[in-house]
Amino acid sequence: MKTLLARNLSQDRYLHILSTMATSVELAKIHGLDEERAEIAALAHDVFRELKAWQLLKLAKFYDYKPLDVEQNSPVLLHGPMAAYYLKKKWQVLDSEVLQAIEFHTTGCPGLKPLGQVLFIADAVEPRRDYELREYFWQQAKMNLDLACLLILQDQKYYFAQEGRELHPLSQLWLQELQENQSA
Numbered sequence: 001m002k003t004l005l006a007r008n009l010s011q012d013r014y015l016h017i018l019s020t021m022a023t024s025v026e027l028a029k030i031h032g033l034d035e036e037r038a039e040i041a042a043l044a045h046d047v048f049r050e051l052k053a054w055q056l057l058k059l060a061k062f063y064d065y066k067p068l069d070v071e072q073n074s075p076v077l078l079h080g081p082m083a084a085y086y087l088k089k090k091w092q093v094l095d096s097e098v099l100q101a102i103e104f105h106t107t108g109c110p111g112l113k114p115l116g117q118v119l120f121i122a123d124a125v126e127p128r129r130d131y132e133l134r135e136y137f138w139q140q141a142k143m144n145l146d147l148a149c150l151l152i153l154q155d156q157k158y159y160f161a162q163e164g165r166e167l168h169p170l171s172q173l174w175l176q177e178l179q180e181n182q183s184a
Contacts, residue, residue: 001043009050016128017046023122023138030142033114041101041119044087048079056082063089070168077168080106107168108149110177117145124152150178 006014021042028038048056053075060067060078063085071077084103087093100109101116108120125138133155141148153175157167167175 005043005047009046013046013050016126017043019126019128020045020119020122023126024118027118027122027141027145028115031114031118031145033118037095037098037115038118040093040095041098041105041115042122044083044093044098045080045102045105045119045123047083048086049076051079051082059086068169077106080104104170107170108153108174109170110173112149112174114145117149121145121148121152146178146181150175150182153178 002018005017009017021039024038024042025035027033028035048059051059056075056078057067057072059065059082060071060075063082065078065081065085067075067078081103084099087102088099093099097113097115100113101119104112104116105119105123108116112120121137121141125134125141133151137148137152137155140151153167153171156171157175160167166172
């Protein structure tokens with residue numbers, strides 16, 4: 001799979017995938033999760049990230065996926081769901097947690113399993129990312145996946161608000177769920 005990715009993606013995207021994979025595997029190990037499943041999910045998470053908007057919308061139609069308004073308006077959000085559908089249909093990947101991790105690695109969703117949390121976090125904090133809170137989020141992730149996801153989502157919400165945008169509806173629901181779980 002690495003060779004296929006290296007041939008079909010930009011070098012920057014490929015290096016991001018490898019860095020996300022290493023970060024995912026390390027987090028999986030820390031939290032007692034299956035490292036091989038973390039590696040597979042991370043390798044596949046951005047396989048369609050460089051497709052054009054019309055290509056993602058065409059894939060959604062092909063896979064009978066009904067994009068939400070936010071996905072219709074920002075088709076890049078479809079790269080995770082389309083990658084998961086592709087892996088299931090074309091490569092017969094049947095591991096529901098791996099598929100969930102790939103599908104929701106950008107937005108998260110209520111009930112996201114730990115493997116999905118690992119990929120969501122790794123995608124945000126892999127060492128090639130360069131933003132102020134990256135290292136803080138990484139340190140939190142090593143101790144508590146739920147808390148790290150909550151902190152990353154809160155940061156995304158703040159960032160989007162500065163741009164006059166809102167979180168994806170699934171991200172909003174997941175943020176609410178994580179906040180409620182932290183309060184309990």
